[in-house]
Amino acid sequence: MSETARKPPSTKRGTATRKAIIDAAEHVFAEHGYADASITRITEKAGVAQGTFYLYFDSKLTVFEELVEDLNRRVRHAMTEGSAGATTRLEGERAGFRAFFAFTAEHPALYRVVREAEFVSPRALKLHYTRIVEGYIANLERAREVGDVGDIDPEVVAWVLMGIGEMVGMRWVLWGDDPGAAPGPGSTATVPDHVFEQVMAFIERALAAAHPDPSTPSSDSSDTGADQR
Amino acid sequence: MSETARKPPSTKRGTATRKAIIDAAEHVFAEHGYADASITRITEKAGVAQGTFYLYFDSKLTVFEELVEDLNRRVRHAMTEGSAGATTRLEGERAGFRAFFAFTAEHPALYRVVREAEFVSPRALKLHYTRIVEGYIANLERAREVGDVGDIDPEVVAWVLMGIGEMVGMRWVLWGDDPGAAPGPGSTATVPDHVFEQVMAFIERALAAAHPDPSTPSSDSSDTGADQR
Amino acid sequence: MSETARKPPSTKRGTATRKAIIDAAEHVFAEHGYADASITRITEKAGVAQGTFYLYFDSKLTVFEELVEDLNRRVRHAMTEGSAGATTRLEGERAGFRAFFAFTAEHPALYRVVREAEFVSPRALKLHYTRIVEGYIANLERAREVGDVGDIDPEVVAWVLMGIGEMVGMRWVLWGDDPGAAPGPGSTATVPDHVFEQVMAFIERALAAAHPDPSTPSSDSSDTGADQR
Amino acid sequence: MSETARKPPSTKRGTATRKAIIDAAEHVFAEHGYADASITRITEKAGVAQGTFYLYFDSKLTVFEELVEDLNRRVRHAMTEGSAGATTRLEGERAGFRAFFAFTAEHPALYRVVREAEFVSPRALKLHYTRIVEGYIANLERAREVGDVGDIDPEVVAWVLMGIGEMVGMRWVLWGDDPGAAPGPGSTATVPDHVFEQVMAFIERALAAAHPDPSTPSSDSSDTGADQR
């Protein structure tokens, strides 16, 4: 069922090497982008010989796809974890976004790699977005059932939320406060408070105002629907 | 300053050739992405020899940046034109988004090229987004002054709108109705009506609800602020 | 009889253009060397269009050869002129070398261009050296006839003198006093006095000592044998 | 510091390949000159793929400079070796020049490559001449101390000797007896005896005659001062 053919390591040493390569790949892809991320750079950073790479991956594309999948799994996990303790939809939503931004700050590779994926691996790109969106959809559907949001189309709204998260993340997390600055590695900040509040308020109005009678309290937790598989 | 800086063509033929190359570049970039858009492919499509390319552009990057600027100018123009006849902010907003989606459908290069620009030319990328956002900001500020929207931070909301437009455009214009299908060239559709309505309603609630007293009628036209320079 | 096919200009304007190109070529060749001296650079410096070049020269090689011939004619002329007023062989020799160094300082192209000619146009290279050497030979033969130098083989000695002039010229004229400095254009100095004296004394001993009885006074003028064709 | 700095080969095979490339480069440079010595030609002659070249050298310039250094080291070594058994300065000088001409005959690359170096790598060019000249200087200084030559300026005379060797080498070794013949590869002869004698006699007179009393016998050996580093 696995979609990318891989050569699984059979020894401890092998497993370690494989991990070293994937980790190196994350950094190299994040810093140089797919096109300029040479196998040489990756293996050098991983501390192994070039040939070793092909013991674990079929091609450059393979690591790329595995990395995207891996990061996707991890963001979704982070978002779920983040909103786990929330008692209201609103709280859960805020926690989810916060987790998303935090992850972005820590793993700029997610962003950068995904943005390039359009041409490198459309399949991986779609899978990535779709999976996150599915989490949003699940939450929104649940909220709609209990009347916590108005009569919206969960799928459309889910993509809208995805778009908001992505653009705000790019603008304030990756670019930092000064949009003119070069986005060097590690230069990631986090979303400033007032920006975060503005964004959440915007979303809340859009969702809550959908039904004129906001009397029903939401008691639902809000899992993003994503988890370690 | 560059030793190989190209001069603008001084003849009709030259001007035509230059245009042929830019046009070819738009299509090739859109279809293959920056990395795989070889000069060979571009000149073949343009019907000129490889060397001719360098008569008009210093490098692949140069055409890329010029193309991004060009497309940017054109979307902004399209958005302004689209919302020109609108009599209310709401109407203008709808017209603006419609124009945006229409442009995306016609020029998928805009999307695809910009998404890759993160690594290719961060400068061009930022300029592109920032300019569009500035249009949104101008509109929002004007609307806020006349009390047509609530007490929002125009800058933040502008980026939010940008994110919505981009993601919805990608999902429904570029991917089409079937998100599983490969996004071949020309496979672009337009945003389905109900999606468009859902998106606009979402935005409208978010903006209108910001002030509790929606009694003030908006009589303002709504220019997107973007125009032919 | 001319060895390089050329297209002679038939108008005044044409003559001027032709000269402009040759002059530009001298400078460009001197500064960049043959390989890096593009026609573009030459025509730009000459203030004409690229195509114009081929109205007057068959190829890059053609200008090169004509330039070498031209410079050769001019050094030989300078050397002859220089030693014209001399009354003794020694005086003539000194004047000839002085003129040679002075020309080198003023026309570094001579040196640089000739040194590259080995591969570009062996024919031109040999012609260049041979013609200068012929001048030396003529002088030496005359001097030997009148007993002003010992029993030397004029041809061998002529090449030896050529070698001395070339190396000293390179070392002190082209490199200047500081052999570590980069030989930028125009950085040419002239041979310092004490170096010149040492060199001439060296040559004088080598020639004079050949016959033990230096009683016969030389009354001969010393033409280098080279002149305006 | 360079991002693409090559590492020395760590295996026998690698070392052999590197040597094959350098050897091929020597021949190709000698035959075609720097400008026309394409990497393709070099690797073809070496019997390796084009890409292999860049495993060992950063660029064409790099091999060139390494080759010049290598040849320089070897001429100097040959000259020292040649004059090692000499018991008088004169003998040593003759042996040194002989070795120089012999090396030139065997390695025409030295000549041809160095002559082009003016534009390719001025640094390499100067280093080459300067190192040989230093050997001459050392010898001349020693000879002057023991009164074996007159009161000359060793530096100037050293450059003069260098010039003589170079020009004579070019004229009789590279061009052969018939200066009109094309200098094809392998067409190198050696300096004819009478030419050699004429040259040495010329030099001897110039040096010996510097002091009027040639009674002091020279007992000194004459090392050219150059050796394997």
Place this chain on the structure above:
DNA sequence: AATGAATGAGAGTTCATTCAT
């Protein structure tokens, strides 16, 4: 399991030369 030398297709780019105007 790991190495690293070797490959060769293909990239971007330059430039002498041609030719329609």
Place this chain on the structure above:
DNA sequence: TATGAATGAACTCTCATTCAT
């Protein structure tokens, strides 16, 4: 006489991938 747009072969260099050790 002069232009300058167009050509295309040739160049240097990179890199994903293979394979003998």
